Amino acid sequence: MKTEITSLDLLFLCRELQTLVGSRVDKIYRPDGFLFQLHKTGSGKLFLRTEKNAVWLAAAKTETPETPGGLCSTLRKYLEGKKLTSLEQVNGERILKLTFQTQQDTYSLYIELFSNGNIVLADEHGIVKAAQEERAWKDREIKRGKPYALPPAKKNFTQISPADLDSTTPISKHLATLGLGKTYAEELCLRAGTDPTSNSLTENERITLHAYLQKLLKEPISAFAYPDGEITPFALSGKTGTAYPSFSAAIDANLSKSAALTKLEKSRARFDSEKERIQNAITIQERTLTKINEDAAKQQRAGELIYEHYQELKNILDQLHAAKKKHSLQEIAQKLKGHAVIKHVNPKTQEITVEITDD
Template sequence: MKKQLSSLDLHFLVKELKDLENSRIDKIYQPEKNVIIFSLYKSNVGKKILKIDVGKSMFIADEKEEGETLGFGMFLRKHLDGYFLSRISQVEPERILKFSFKVKNNIKDFYIEFFGKGNAILCYDDIILNALDHHEFRDRTIKPKIKYKFPLMKHNYFQLSTNELKELLKNSKKNSIVTSLAIELGFGGIYSEEICLISDVDKGTDPKKLSDEEIGSISDNIKKIINKEIKPSVIYKDGDIADFAAFDLKFYSKNEKKEFKSFSEALSFFYSQFVEVKETEFDKRLRGLQRIIESQKKTIEEFRSKEKESREKGELIYHKYNTIKEILDELTNASKKYSWKEIKSKLKGHKVIKEVNDKDRKVVVEV
């Protein structure tokens, strides 16, 4: 399963989400640590729910999730209440989206990072106001009052010329063109496979050994892919959901597909198939109470069993009282003359007394 949106996925998603621009923030929710939901309202359009699963996915949802709003969500409410979403853009070619919120002359930028474990950062004039997660990396720090810096790849495939691509490949540190495209240009696995396929280039070819003609073909097809018409679908493999795509992929030409009207709908459907059922606080308390009740039931059954056994023993002792009393009297008198070890020896083979424990001074009788 594809777990995170790629740079190219975000490129096509931003095109669709442009319709949300100029919407007013109605409410902000954070039902889970990594889930941030914007309820947006736009005249003549109505309300739209934008669900962001930080570091993983983003799409227009049918409805907001129920639950409490956590601390970072409350912080966003405080700082963005009454603001309008003025612009959505991608920090190309990174897996970072930038949401610019504006009210009068005040602009605050909200960055969503989809690489690694992901992060969400609110800035004012490029200074971090707060972030979902605070970090200190070797080359950047994500903490309040620090200037926000995002990592940038050396090459931006959205603006890459054929000559620049040629230079990159001739100096590539990878041993195959598909790996070079996936890692050094940031296309990811499937889109790199697609570029090789439609460029008629063996994906295992050493990038340094590509001909000028092959490099030209790759360059042309990178541009074509970037400008593809959105035709979203979810891809199946052996009957199971395997992937999603913003446009038709030759790589999946033989696979079964389910088409959608929008890329956002495809993403919503795809990720809904892998939703982890989360246990609420009520469910946890209920499970704890059920465990206590089961334990109490077991204890009650054990007591009932012991009670029945003890009652039967008591009734037997009552009916055989005279016999038992005689045995006890005889043992008491014998213990005045003999040791319990001697008593045990003398009673071996006795018809009623079946066992003597000389250490604990106990006997087992059969009546």
């Protein structure tokens, strides 16, 4: 995984997260995703962290908002004080199901790690009590008061047979769609000596590849983080990375750091965008103000010129008014062609254009 958990990642994480079974919910917080603070006798405080496409056992509590609101408040209402009795991956999907119980109540929390991610709380009858996102898809609906519906069933990668590895597409691509993801599909082909581009495996090749898959699924956790951002529950062939004591520790140290960096970069991008928008607005306003000042100066000067040449302009108007008594404006316009001061007479609008020299 780099930024989101694959079905195979979740299989390994479920092994680690079994340590949470038997703990009780102390508090639920909402940083970027959700943080479940649990307490287990003999272990003390434990922190289950979720983000859009990831879940892991965090080393410590992160900074959280003082007022949770929304789904976080609802989860607190129904889950705080309750005991986590089971934790499982659903049908090989990227869905983690946590069951919380008291003597009176049972609730299931579904953490969906695909698409935009979702967290759904259901009661003992499977009826949705709350969800991070309520939505209707073509093939399922998540809505309060309705039964929780899983995505359309597909082949569980932990239960595939050699025959399921028969594909007309490149085998690495086929394995990736079965739930392994691109990185682990290529790793499996490398371990099994299978050409990842092959789309016509022989029966023996399928049997060999299947055997290596079964071995991979049972491999002990030996987590690594690599310079390219890849975080894995076991070592990848031919790659050098940093070892961690657990898969969760590797995710906690690298994914959260990467998420924080991504968040910082997004904030910086938003800041730069807003800065550019404001700067553009200032530039436009400065240009507009300059034009207004220039126009105002022109208008002021025009007024001054009228005042300076008031008598001359008055004489022109008086003469034109006198001429209108004997001649039409069309005739006056013809006679005034080439006049030193009166440059144009418009008979239709009765507008006269004069030229005053700004000495």
